[in-house]
Amino acid sequence: MKKLPLIAAMLLAFSLPAQAEFPKNWYLEGVGDFLDGDILSTAIEADGSLSLGFDIRPVVNLPRGVILDAESNGHQLLVGTANPAAVYQVDLKQGSGYQVKNLLQRSQGVISAVLPEKGGTVLAALSPFGQIYRIGGQKSELIHSMDERYIWEMQTGPQGEVYILTGDSGSLYRLGSDQKLTRLYQSGEANLKVLHQDSHWGLLLGSGSKGIVYRHQSGKTQALLHTPFSEITALTGDGKGNVFVAATSATPEKNGPKSAVYFIDKQGRSDMIFRMSSETAFTLEMDKAGSLLIGTGPRGRIYRFSDPLSPEKRILSLPARSQSRQLVKLLQGPGEDILLVGSSPAQIESYQGNYLNKGIYETQIFSSNLTSQWGSLHFDAVLPPETEIKAWSRSGNTADPDNTWSEWSGPYSRPQGNQINSPEGKYLQFRFELSSRNRKQTPYLHSFDISYLRENLPPYLKDVYFLQRGIYFKPHTLAKVEGPRTIELNPDVLDKLRRPRGTEEIYQELMAQKAAGPMRLLQEYRPGMLSLAWDVDDPNEDELRYEVWYQPYGQKGWKKLAQDLQENVFSFDTATLMDGSYHFRVFAHDQLSNSGPSFKVFKDSQLITVDNTAPSISNLEASIEEKQIRLRFSAKDSTSPLAYAEYSLNGQKTALFQSKDGIVDGLEEQFEFTLAKPGKGQHFVVVRIVDRLGNVQTAKKTFEIQ
Structure with a gap:
């Protein structure tokens, strides 16, 4: 057989x-979900909806170089660069055509800090040489060669003095009107990187290696905030005691944020208000409406906190994205404009209050893990007059889109439902196009979901x-279990309860009831x-x-x-x-x-x-000899091999003994062994045989010694 x-x-x-299997759903809603996608020319509003991005217009592209610092006096923008080490002046006046003028250039080093002075002159710091130049007219003059190699920040004080932060010794200096340099504080770490002046706290200094914000006032320096990050990248505030701090670490802790923004109130209480796992906050600025703007890299995003001083009203949104991958500075420009100073590429942009006519958002790559048939796309949107939302889809079987993926299918424009035309696959992606014929209006995409049917394996x-x-x-x-259901509330539980139930969840609930x-x-x-x-x-x-x-x-x-x-x-x-x-x-x-x-x-x-049958014992004999008792018997099991044998004399402790061939391991065994001859009287011996499955058989033999 x-x-x-x-x-x-x-x-x-x-x-x-x-x-x-039963249909499943993919659902996206709110800031957390939309940030996982690619916000190409759209924005995320305070309520978590996706909207058109604000119009960011290019001001000027610098010839080349990496921007390290920039400062504005309202009508002119000063920029310090590396590769080459140069100082550029950009004219921001209307009708000027944004003319760019090269004020200073050096063959070595980098321009690490620039500062416009009241008289129209400009200070520029050349690192790693610790040199400070004053530029005026067509001339530049070296006014100081410091004992420090790096100069990271320069700011003008209320009396016209200049405060300088350095690297090597991590010090704060004061440059007086008499051009005399005075060291005010040495931190004990290698670098002090950023400076902010506040009428309540005095001078605030951001460290470059310990993540500390120091306050320097009346000749004394104290730590105001110690973050778990290594570097303070930006400081800003209202000048009256309310301060915002950006911090980052080059090597963040496992599962920890890479960068964060803190708020310090007038009483010195601090709170982390924003954390980022894959971005770094490089610059902070408060606009004229009192909102906090956060410029980041490597995606060039601008985040905005409305009512940032009020924890109850503070709301985060993502209004715009720069063409540069890293934003170096956000600065107040002419009128209501905010200037975006970026690197990679090095360029200046202007952030204004009008919406773009068109914006694109691409979702993250959705994985169903198995080959799937795509159902319908539904989206929840607000569409004011003259606005529209369209979507396209594509699918494939590789985690990253390549030339094996399908072409974009669509457009899908009906919020109440659109059959997805992309072919079956394991991965799916959507592209949403938001458009408006009115620069003051935008459509809003609050959420969307798709249904899909996976191949059953x-x-x-x-x-x-x-x-x-x-x-x-x-x-x-x-x-x-009947009766009320009790749960322990936590953010994860509440987040799951806020989302609409998918078809699979409804089905599972019906099955659970049965x-x-x-x-x-x-x-x-x-x-x-x-x-x-x-x-x-x-x-x-x-x-x-x-x-x-x-x-x-x-x-x-x-x-x-x-x-x-x-x-x-x-x-x-x-x-x-x-x-x-x-x-x-x-x-x-x-x-x-x-x-x-x-x-x-x-x-x-x-x-x-x-095997549930016990072994059998036969022919148990006890022979009385001169000095011993000899016992003989046979044992047999029809299914399982025998495992061991033991005996007990007169009910005493049992002892093991072996078969005649030396090992108890067969279906049938012969046993013969001797005992020391006991005293006169009647005695009994019990033998027990156990097979490998634990089945037990016992036998008893009585004998008398005369």
């Missing part, structure tokens, strides 16, 4: 071709095995019990049911032992089976989770012996 392998798996599919039974003999499980709780409820099992022990267990995976995470069958070794047919099992373990009393060897077969099917065709798979166990 031809048999299947002992460990075998066969796929049993229903007659129809495999289709899919069969369960996979990895292993079928037996637990230790005698161990078994019995149900402990079968009924569903189900018997969760089953708890008790582990117990009883000789003769056997537990069969199995490891199973399902790519679709379907709800599975199981059957157990058995086959006596050497026979053809299979007999059903159990069906409709929910757990991946089955216990039974082997007394219901005849002694012998058996294969067991476990079936798993996913019919409950699939509205269409489903799969049924099986896997066989290794051969196992069932």
Whole structure:
């Protein structure tokens, strides 16, 4: 007879071709979800909706170089660069055509700080040489060569003095009107990087390696804020005691933010108000409306906090994105404009209050993990007059879009539902186009969702095995828990409850109402019990049911032992089976989770012996000799080899003994052993034989010593 392998798996599919599990949904809403996509020319509003981006217009592209610092006096912008080390002046007056003038250029080093002075002259710092130049008219003059190599920041004080932050010794200097340099404070770290003047706190200094904000006032310096980051990148505020701090670390802690923004109030209380995991806040600026603007890299994003001084009213939005990957400075420009100074590429832009006519947003790549058929796209949007939202989709089977992906399909423009035309695949992406014919109006995309149907794949039974003999499980709780439901509230729980339920969740809830409820099992022990267990995976995470069958070794047919099992373990009393060897077969099917065709798979166990019959003992004899007692007997088991033998004289402690051939390991064994001759009187000896499955047989022999 031809048999299947002992460990075998066969796929049993229903007659129809495999289709899919129950439909699922992909849902996106709010800041957290939209930030995962690519905000090309759109913005995120305070309420989390996606809108048209504000119009960012190019002012000027610098010939080349990396911008390190920039300052504005309202009508002119001064820029310090590296590669080359140069100072540029950009004329911001209307009608000037944004003319660029090169004020200073050096063959070595970088211009690390610039400062316009009241008389129209300009100070420029050349690092790593620690040199300060004054530029006026067509001339430049070296006015100081410091003992420091790096000059990071220069600001004019209320009396016309200049405050300077340096690297090497991490010091604060004062340059007086008499051109005399005085060191006011040495921090003990390598660099002090940023400076902010405040009437309440005095001079605020941001460190470059310890993440500390120092306050220097009346000749004394104290730490005002110690962040867990290494570098303070920006300081700003209202000048009256309310301060905002940007901090970052080049190597953030595992699972920790890369950068963050803090708020310090007039009482010195601080709070982290914004954290970023993949971006760095490089610059901060407050606009004329009192909002806080945050410029970042490497995506060149501008975030905005409205009412930043009020924790109750403070709301974050993402209004615009620069063409530069890194924003170096945000500065107040002419009128209501905010100037964006960026690197990569080095350019100046103007952030204004009008919306773009068109904006593009591309979603993150959605993975269904399995080949899927795409359903409909629904989106929740507000469409004022003269505005419109369209969407396109594309799909593929690689995690990153390449030339194997489909072309963009669409457009989809009906919020109430659009059939997605992209071909089946494992990955899907959408591109939304927001447009307006009115520069003062924008459409708003609040959320969108799609339905999809994944290909149904069969369960996979990895292993079928037996637990230790005698161990078994019995149900402990079968009924569903009735009554009010109690939960421990936390942000994750609340976030899940705020989202609309998908079709899969509704289906699972209906199935749960029909189900018997969760089953708890008790582990117990009883000789003769056997537990069969199995490891199973399902790519679709379907709800599975199981059957157990058995086959006596050497026979053809299979007999059903159990069906409709929910757990991946089955216990039974082997007394219901005849002694012998058996294969067991476990079936798993996913019919409950699939509205269409489903799969049924099986896997066989290794051969196992069932033996509930004790060994037999025959011809037990006790011969009395001069100094000893000689015992002889035979033992036999029809199914399992014998395991060990022991005896007890007159009920004393038992002792092991071996068979005549030296090892107790056969189905039949002969035994002969001697005992020391006891004293006069009647005595008895008990022998016990145990087979490998724990079945026990005993026999007793009585004898008398004269």
